[in-house]
Amino acid sequence: MEKSITAFMIQLFALVAGFSTAVFTVGAEKPNIVLIIADDLGYGELGFQGCTEIPTPHIDSIAKNGTRFTDGYVTCSMCHPSRAGMMTGRHQVRFGIEGNPPIKERNYGVPASEPMLAERLKKLSYTTGLIGKWHLGPTHELSPLRRGFDEFYGIHHGGHSFLPTSKQRTKGPLMRGDQEITEETYLTTALGREAVNFVDRHHRAPFFLCLSFTAVHKPLEATEADLKRFPEMKPGKRKTHAAMTVSMDDAVGKVLASLQAHDLEKNTLIIFISDNGGFRAIASRNTPLRGAKWNLFEGGNRVPFAMQWTGRIPAGKLYEKPVSALDILPTSVVAAGGTIDPAWKLDGVNLMPFLNGTDKGHPHETLYWRIGERQAIRHGNWKMIHDRALKRPALFDLSQDIGESTDLAGKNPEKLAQLKTLYERWAKELPPAQVDTKYGRL
Numbered sequence: 278m279e280k281s282i283t284a285f286m287i288q289l290f291a292l293v294a295g296f297s298t299a300v301f302t303v304g305a306e307k308p309n310i311v312l313i314i315a316d317d318l319g320y321g322e323l324g325f326q327g328c329t330e331i332p333t334p335h336i337d338s339i340a341k342n343g344t345r346f347t348d349g350y351v352t353c354s355m356c357h358p359s360r361a362g363m364m365t366g367r368h369q370v371r372f373g374i375e376g377n378p379p380i381k382e383r384n385y386g387v388p389a390s391e392p393m394l395a396e397r398l399k400k401l402s403y404t405t406g407l408i409g410k411w412h413l414g415p416t417h418e419l420s421p422l423r424r425g426f427d428e429f430y431g432i433h434h435g436g437h438s439f440l441p442t443s444k445q446r447t448k449g450p451l452m453r454g455d456q457e458i459t460e461e462t463y464l465t466t467a468l469g470r471e472a473v474n475f476v477d478r479h480h481r482a483p484f485f486l487c488l489s490f491t492a493v494h495k496p497l498e499a500t501e502a503d504l505k506r507f508p509e510m511k512p513g514k515r516k517t518h519a520a521m522t523v524s525m526d527d528a529v530g531k532v533l534a535s536l537q538a539h540d541l542e543k544n545t546l547i548i549f550i551s552d553n554g555g556f557r558a559i560a561s562r563n564t565p566l567r568g569a570k571w572n573l574f575e576g577g578n579r580v581p582f583a584m585q586w587t588g589r590i591p592a593g594k595l596y597e598k599p600v601s602a603l604d605i606l607p608t609s610v611v612a613a614g615g616t617i618d619p620a621w622k623l624d625g626v627n628l629m630p631f632l633n634g635t636d637k638g639h640p641h642e643t644l645y646w647r648i649g650e651r652q653a654i655r656h657g658n659w660k661m662i663h664d665r666a667l668k669r670p671a672l673f674d675l676s677q678d679i680g681e682s683t684d685l686a687g688k689n690p691e692k693l694a695q696l697k698t699l700y701e702r703w704a705k706e707l708p709p710a711q712v713d714t715k716y717g718r719l
């Protein structure tokens with residue numbers, strides 16, 4: 278009897294010791310972080326968003342193996358400001374970014390005084406790489422290699438042709454590091470190739486890979502092979518858009534396969550998001566939302582958004598409280614073993630306690646948007662938009678009216694007044710509104 282008790286105690290000790298070691302190992306091992314950004318991809322696209330027309334199994338797997346956000350927002354419905362908020366965790370209007378710069382402008386970017394995600398992860402001993410679009414400062418001082426990235430392959434500017442044979446204006450050179458290069462491969466495929474190459478070279482130590490696609494931003498260009506995957510669709514913008522999207526999905530699939538091949542899938546936080554909503558010019562749909570890129574309706578700012586981290590973020594779950602691209606920086610920094618200093622004055626929050634269920638509250642009670650004189654606020658399920666295209670501020674109840682079709686401002690003046698007050702309180706913290714850019718109109 279005594280013998281069996283002793284044997285049991287030994288087994289129990291071994292079990293506890295083994296468990297402690299396992300917990301210690303999980304806690305001590307820094308995860309890799311892979312942030313995948315699509316460009317101008319609408320809320321209604323992707324299989325995990327309910328699109329049945331364009332198969333995207335690889336991107337869908339991120340939502341399937343992780344958590345999908347139904348109410349995931351960016352901070353602006355255009356590229357440069359949205360990315361500025363995403364990469365700093367601070368609302369970009371706080372440091373003077375309210376719209377896209379004119380295409381030929383070079384004197385713009387996130388000021389060096391605003392630390393960005395790659396810089397923060399670099400301090401946590403991460404190897405960092407940006408593959409794809411930057412659009413956060415084209416000057417030498419504000420370029421990716423000066424903002425925390427060890428490696429860069431892509432473009433400084435807002436868009437680029439996809440086909441090597443393209444006659445489209447490219448808006449700027451393709452770069453590797455600080456060198457201009459040419460590319461003989463379809464750009465989306467090339468970005469996937471470079472991302473896989475990055476994982477192959479850095480899989481032994483914690484890395485941050487930002488794979489920032491230029492798809493499905495204009496120009497609309499697809500390969501003949503990808504177009505042939507949609508024989509039932511007639512030639513046109515939508516067909517090209519579909520072909521561009523499946524090319525992006527293929528590239529994501531190759532990166533995910535590379536993570537699996539290196540046995541990194543379990544220890545990698547994978548984030549997928551679009552930088553703003555889709556719009557008619559590129560045939561990207563925001564169904565069932567109203568509005569599109571450039572404007573303040575949900576279609577401009579609510580985007581496909583999902584996070585996967587095996588064993589840490591619940592798989593196959595929906596998270597329906599509003600979250601923001603602002604949350605990517607603090608979530609990543611904490612996942613990487615860092616702490617958030619209140620002096621950073623972040624607007625984003627670490628989402629992990631909300632996703633694993635230890636915090637039942639709301640990551641954000643209120644979200645704000647400002648583009649010059651145009652303004653919007655979401656507080657709970659209520660949304661106010663004040664825009665010069667509207668004669669007066671409009672009020673929507675998103676819990677009943679996701680498509681923002683019924684203006685309740687006249688029926689509910691108290692709620693409108695409450696949201697106005699909240700907005701004005703927030704706006705007092707900001708520098709004066711800047712003159713709208715030519716791209717900022719509805």
Ligand code: CA
Nearest residue numbers: 316317356552
């Ligand atoms: Ca964009």
